[in-house]
Amino acid sequence: MYASLIDALPEVLSWMNLAAVVVGVIAGICVGALPGLSATMAISVLIPFTFGMDPLVALGMMAGIYNGAMYGGSIPAILLRIPGTPAAVATSFDGYPMAQQGKGGYALQVAVVSSAIGGVASALVLMLLAPPLAKVTLLFGPAEIFWVAVFGMSAIVFLLGGDILKGLISACFGIFVSLVGADTITGYDRYTFGHLELLDGINIVVLLVGLYALPPAIALLEEKKELDTSNAGKLNTVSIWKAIPGMLQYWKTWLRSSVIGVFIGILPGAGGSMAAFLSYNEAKRASRHPERWGEGEPEGVAAAETSNNADTASALIPALTLGIPGTAVAAVMLGGLLIHGLQPGPMLFRDNPDIVFGFMWQFLFAAILLIALGGSFATNSFAQVLRLPRPLLGAIIIALVFVGVYSINGRMFDVYLMLGFGFIGYFMDKLKFPLPPVVLGLILGGFAEQNLRLALRIGGGDVMALAASNTAKVIIVLTLFIILTPIISRLLRMRKARNA
Amino acid sequence: MHAKMTSKMAAFLLSGLMVTPALADFPEKRIEIVVGYAAGGGTDVLARTIAPYLEEYLGNNASVVIKNMPGASGQIGVTEVAQAAPDGYTIGTYNLPGMMARTLDREAAFDADSFTYLANVVDDPNVIVTPKSSAIDTMDKLVDAAREGAVTVSMSSLGGDDHFFLMNVADVTGGEYTPVPFSGSAPARSALMGGHVTMGIVNISEVINFRDELNVLGIATQERSPLADDVPTFAEQGYELYNSALRGFVAPAGLPDEVEAALISAFQQTYDDPEFQDVMLRTGNPIELAVGEDFRRLNDEQLELAERVWEISPWK
Known part of the structure; x- marks a missing residue:
């Protein structure tokens, strides 16, 4: 297998294939940076055009787009608190406060370096450990995946914000949105009101754009300020290469978040947002000064960005070996493989090693290219958006999200849906309801429900069947640990205070 | 303006006259x-x-x-x-x-x-598969197992070819089968490979890349498939089952x-x-x-x- 890896290298290094990766990374950063456009969408738009291309050119572009977009999403998340992709929501927690303190340039540099590190880690895992990790994926049947979803929900606790009740209401709203569409088991229509467009459920991008991009865009329109260049001036930073040594202190966070990202990636269906939330949470728990988190802690940006890139290549492990994509982007990439007659499965590695292993190299190159392309060129150019008059910026964002949302399925219905969510998001913002629980609720709600019901069906309705396997038991214990540690430590502290 | 209208009308009339020859030239757009x-x-x-x-x-x-x-x-x-x-x-x-x-x-x-x-x-004909590690590696063993107690069946969805085929299987073989509809055949196949269900119903095109990981018990065709000519038909094994x-x-x-x-x-x-x-x-x-x-x-x-x-x- 390692011989095949080396054999695949010369082909990847041909100038066409390298150019494809470069173009992909640049396109990906742009797509990720524009609110409303996502990697999933860019790749699905690209797929029909790749039909006549050489497979490695097509796949190289996709690998570039995927890696580029995962970083690109952090640019508006940091500068405007508008996550460009669902996975960049956690990046905005500390990235935006940093930008407000005039440290936006540094935040972007931390994001790009962390993204690259996560991407490299993920690509290496894909190259070296794909077959054994595919076996790990197989350990996760419906019951185990259900517990993973519960584990992910335990991360909601820290997303709830100051007002727990409002946080819970937000989470429930997200879970409610996940109920819309055909029941995944029986096909029964739920809350579709006869609209075929709702049968497949509500696309996460439609919700994200409605809640996260429209209200701030409207707020930008409300500002009557004249041309404001004060922020842009503060973005001027030292060169990325000089900034890197100072970031080495985040190595623990990089390592931890890479592991979390890679692991979430090999689980079918969870995806980059869950990886980012979880690793943000873990990094915060491990931090010596958690009170600074949410107020501009660079380590928070590092945690979120490392892991949302660390799940890119690893999400392809179940996709290539089993045909089950770990993320929505991996799902469309699978389509990109199919269009070249590359069927997923163990035979793929035997029949087309040049392409499969070449594709893995491209992931590695794309991740490394992020620093060069994203760090110097893209960051500086995108930072210029802050120099635009605010109302103009708002208008541009609104135009972009209309185009982006329309192009998901090529229909106006989704645009109206987005406007509805924008309306809700505007008032949630004004009434101080936190938005992240809605996103996690939508992602994990449907995921948890479907797997719970499949597991119960397999177990013949026996609830104990849910905890039958060792894998399930381990995740249950981990979940309890996460939920109980803060409670126990608080109790211990209270006792100490009383004794003292 | 008047002239324009006449020319439009003329074009309209002409296009009406040209319907028959135009069809002979299908496709013209x-x-x-x-x-x-x-x-x-x-x-x-x-x-x-x-x-x-x-x-x-x-x-x-x-x-x-x-x-x-x-x-x-x-x-x-x-x-x-x-x-x-x-x-x-x-x-x-x-x-x-x-x-x-x-x-x-x-x-x-x-x-x-x-x-x-x-x-x-x-x-794309249906096939019945079990994991390579399973002791159930022939139709007869499967039917015995299903007659002893319900067998869990992973498949892509209810109301699709997998589901209809399963109803046929239940009809022809007797026994009890619990359908477990994953959304899509890849997750259904993976759940089977991980041993989370007993058998799976998928299509032949979905297993040819997984021959080392799965037992294919039979194929629901009249004659063996050129894609996998070592897989016996159900009819050969005495079960009249056809579907795709x-x-x-x-x-x-x-x-x-x-x-x-x-x-x-x-x-x-x-x-x-x-x-x-x-x-x-x-x-x-x-x-x-x-x-x-x-x-x-x-x-x-x-x-x-x-x-x-x-x-x-x-x-x-």
Whole structure:
């Protein structure tokens, strides 16, 4: 297998294939940076055009787009608190406060370096450990995946914000949105009101754009300020290469978040947002000064960005070996493989090693290219958006999200849906309801429900069947640990205070 | 302005006069194939593979483009086709039994009579699989197990070919089977490989890349498949079980005869092209052509099967 890896290298290094990766990374950063456009969408738009291309050119572009977009999403998340992709929501927690303190340039540099590190880690895992990790994926049947979803929900606790009740209401709203569409088991229509467009459920991008991009865009329109260049001036930073040594202190966070990202990636269906939330949470728990988190802690940006890139290549492990994509982007990439007659499965590695292993190299190159392309060129150019008059910026964002949302399925219905969510998001913002629980609720709600019901069906309705396997038991214990540690430590502290 | 109107009217009249010769020249503009799924899915790849062949065999500098209209498991796309003008310039992919099952389990704006049946191309037979590690590696052992106690069956969805086939299996073999519908055959296959369920029902194209990981107990065809000629048919093992998933192309009902004939002939010539056959074999697509009336008969058989299952055990 390692011989095949080396054999695949010369082909990847041909100038066409390298150019494809470069173009992909640049396109990906742009797509990720524009609110409303996502990697999933860019790749699905690209797929029909790749039909006549050489497979490695097509796949190289996709690998570039995927890696580029995962970083690109952090640019508006940091500068405007508008996550460009669902996975960049956690990046905005500390990235935006940093930008407000005039440290936006540094935040972007931390994001790009962390993204690259996560991407490299993920690509290496894909190259070296794909077959054994595919076996790990197989350990996760419906019951185990259900517990993973519960584990992910335990991360909601820290997303709830100051007002727990409002946080819970937000989470429930997200879970409610996940109920819309055909029941995944029986096909029964739920809350579709006869609209075929709702049968497949509500696309996460439609919700994200409605809640996260429209209200701030409207707020930008409300500002009557004249041309404001004060922020842009503060973005001027030292060169990325000089900034890197100072970031080495985040190595623990990089390592931890890479592991979390890679692991979430090999689980079918969870995806980059869950990886980012979880690793943000873990990094915060491990931090010596958690009170600074949410107020501009660079380590928070590092945690979120490392892991949302660390799940890119690893999400392809179940996709290539089993045909089950770990993320929505991996799902469309699978389509990109199919269009070249590359069927997923163990035979793929035997029949087309040049392409499969070449594709893995491209992931590695794309991740490394992020620093060069994203760090110097893209960051500086995108930072210029802050120099635009605010109302103009708002208008541009609104135009972009209309185009982006329309192009998901090529229909106006989704645009109206987005406007509805924008309306809700505007008032949630004004009434101080936190938005992240809605996103996690939508992602994990449907995921948890479907797997719970499949597991119960397999177990013949026996609830104990849910905890039958060792894998399930381990995740249950981990979940309890996460939920109980803060409670126990608080109790211990209270006792100490009383004794003292 | 007056002059303009006269010229417009003249053009209109002329175009009316020219209807008959124009049809002989079909196609004289772009033909759209509406695919009810996103780009990169199995159905989409079939349409994209076949499009250049259709262009070649239709002649007349024909241009065939793909339009993806994903959503509601293909229903949005097929509804679009059913409601399009019957001029041959809008045709669509058509999957069975799914499209007919949707007329039973949902309110559909189309039925079996809404289409001109052009050609069914892919005929992907069902297979029963168990994990390589399982002790159940023959049909007889499986049937014994199912008669002893319920066997869990992973499959892609309720109301699809896997589900209908399972009802047939239950009919023919007796015993008890619990359907576990994953959304899609890849997760169903993975759950089986991980040992989370006892058996799986998928299609032959979905297992050929997993032969080392799965036992294929049988294939639901009259004769063995060229894709896997070591897999015995169910009939060989004494179980009369036949079923498959079908992928073809339809046009709106009421297509002019000449247009229908031109399209069907293009599909026929595509099918006969050895290069096309080779591409399909290489990508693991079992093909079996049925055109016109024969395709319609296949459709009605599938509808009947779906109605029978719907009556005994409605899936929603």
